Amino acid sequence: MRRVLLVGFMGSGKSTVGPLLAGELGWRFHDLDTEVEARVGRPIARIFREDGEAAFRREEDLVAREFLGRGQVVLAAGGGWPCRPGRLDSLPSGTLSVWLRVGAAAAVERIRDDATVRPLLAVPDPETRAAELLAERTRWYERADWGVDTGGVTPSDLAARIARRVRAASGE
Ligand code: S3P
DSSP states (O other): OOEEEEEOSTTSSHHHHHHHHHHHHTOEEEEHHHHHHHHHTSOHHHHHHHHOHHHHHHHHHHHHHHHTTOSSEEEEOOTTTTOSTTTTTSOOTTEEEEEEEOOHHHHHHHHTTOSSOOGGGOSSOHHHHHHHHHHHHHHHHTTSSEEEEOTTSOHHHHHHHHHHHHHHHTTO
16 A cells, blocks of 8 residues: 545545654655645646636646655645546555545535635535535545545544554555
């Protein structure tokens, strides 16, 4: 096992669990949204506004492909990246994809105080929008190797649980 790809809806905890998991494994952590922002030189909300969502999706996939070529990394994919045909079915060997499960209400609650603007949830009724998006996306997230519930468990416990699975899969 050479890398872990964390997937899941906005607010599922990928960017919180990811660094903790990387710390457990002694690997590096990369948030792919942050990498897109660095590459384009603008925050995601501005990329959406100025270039459109389709341009963001192209950039996001280029960045994902680049980082999926690296070893000893934990990657956090943006919530929309897995939701295209083939994305989680054609990962390079040695990748464990993990879906962090969260419900719409909990997701919206978790991102409420977050400084990061999520253009897709910047609407008058984010909870209804989140529930609609989750309903469309669950069939994609389900294609991950492993799904874990994020409710009632601390990010560090979750990271430790995923790390155990990585070690077991690596024969350690
Ligand atoms: C998106 C999720 C965001 C970011 C962009 C679009 C989505 O990432 O990529 O706002 O389509 O779900 P997070 O899942 O890290 O919030």
